Amino acid sequence: MAQLLIDGAAKLYGGRTVLHDVNLDLPRGEFISLLGPSGCGKTTLLRIIAGFEQPDRGRVVVGERDITNLAASQREMGMVFQAYSLFPNMTAADNVRFGLRVRKLPAAEQQQRVRTMLDLVGLATHAGKYPHQLSGGQQQRVALARALAVRPTLLLLDEPLSALDAKVRVQLREEIRRIQRETGITTVFVTHDQEEALSISDRVAVMFEGRIVQIGTPATVYQDPAHSFVASFIGISSRLPGRVVDSAGRVVEVRGLRLNVPRAVDLPTGTGCHLHLRPEDVRLDAIEDHAKTAAHPLRGTIRDTTFFGAITRLRVALDGGDDLLADVPTAHAGHLRMATRVQASWAPEAVRLLPLESPQP
Numbered sequence: 001m002a003q004l005l006i007d008g009a010a011k012l013y014g015g016r017t018v019l020h021d022v023n024l025d026l027p028r029g030e031f032i033s034l035l036g037p038s039g040c041g042k043t044t045l046l047r048i049i050a051g052f053e054q055p056d057r058g059r060v061v062v063g064e065r066d067i068t069n070l071a072a073s074q075r076e077m078g079m080v081f082q083a084y085s086l087f088p089n090m091t092a093a094d095n096v097r098f099g100l101r102v103r104k105l106p107a108a109e110q111q112q113r114v115r116t117m118l119d120l121v122g123l124a125t126h127a128g129k130y131p132h133q134l135s136g137g138q139q140q141r142v143a144l145a146r147a148l149a150v151r152p153t154l155l156l157l158d159e160p161l162s163a164l165d166a167k168v169r170v171q172l173r174e175e176i177r178r179i180q181r182e183t184g185i186t187t188v189f190v191t192h193d194q195e196e197a198l199s200i201s202d203r204v205a206v207m208f209e210g211r212i213v214q215i216g217t218p219a220t221v222y223q224d225p226a227h228s229f230v231a232s233f234i235g236i237s238s239r240l241p242g243r244v245v246d247s248a249g250r251v252v253e254v255r256g257l258r259l260n261v262p263r264a265v266d267l268p269t270g271t272g273c274h275l276h277l278r279p280e281d282v283r284l285d286a287i288e289d290h291a292k293t294a295a296h297p298l299r300g301t302i303r304d305t306t307f308f309g310a311i312t313r314l315r316v317a318l319d320g321g322d323d324l325l326a327d328v329p330t331a332h333a334g335h336l337r338m339a340t341r342v343q344a345s346w347a348p349e350a351v352r353l354l355p356l357e358s359p360q361p
């Protein structure tokens with residue numbers, strides 16, 4: 001049985017539908033990320049789970065209890081926001097203790113839980129400090145400890161790292177994942193940052209225009225996108241226009257060149273499609289004799305290079321008129337300079353085929 005079930009949740013604002021009958025189920029102890037761009041509906045969905053918004057259709061079930069009509073204060077959930085929302089006149093310990101006082105727990109139990117939570121987030125030595133005496137990352141740790149102190153059934157995180165600098169974000173997301181594993185709490189994490197979602201989640205639900213267009217493990221949504229938006233939003237990919245010429249034989253034509261695509265092709269013969277290729281799957285070989293280089297759909301000229309430390313990303317203008325990205329280890333990229341003529345290749349299984357316009361789910 002799912003610990004959290006979202007059954008056909010829909011939400012309208014001013015006659016505009018921002019959530020389209022979303023379904024989602026989470027088993028106990030799972031860490032799931034709702035990933036998508038601004039305006040895709042992910043925060044609205046989280047607020048419906050938390051009880052800050054009411055769905056116009058559908059229901060929210062935790063365990064066997066329908067909580068759709070319960071107020072947020074009755075849902076026993078912990079929530080951490082982008083803004084730290086700490087009480088500035090309270091110490092870190094008192095901020096963590098706040099929810100326990102509201103619940104009127106015995107003083108000794110309050111003290112024990114505060115110590116345990118501050119130990120868990122690595123702030124035991126900062127218990128007496130006020131928010132202005134803590135860094136942004138430390139304040140967010142206090143907010144996380146406060147949410148966990150009341151022992152919620154679910155932990156909800158709404159873009160909790162977006163206000164932090166890059167290095168602190170990486171450190172804190174690793175801490176959040178560690179804490180989630182140690183406590184075993186079922187967690188819903190909202191983010192627009194694909195790296196965050198892919199690095200810490202058990203599953204990722206990719207949202208687009210108020211719908212979950214794909215849900216799966218981080219590896220699945222990256223390596224096997226089921227929707228053109230997922231292929232373009234998760235990671236970097238090149239798109240080459242093509243046409244299915246033999247769906248049974250899995251043959252696709254790209255700029256007059258016929259290629260085998262061994263992965264399942266669910267498109268009928270004659271269908272227009274896009275071949276999606278990740279840059280790390282593309283191999284480039286320099287063509288030494290330019291004079292003997294004939295035009296070819298998979299040959300082209302390097303027109304841009306971007307240094308990313310361990311890798312260098314090359315943009316190739318193919319003779320067929322399309323651009324192709326390739327990631328090359330920087331140590332081996334010295335001979336692939338601007339204006340170099342190259343031929344591109346890739347393993348057939350690296351190709352992901354999607355229709356020109358993916359249908360709405």
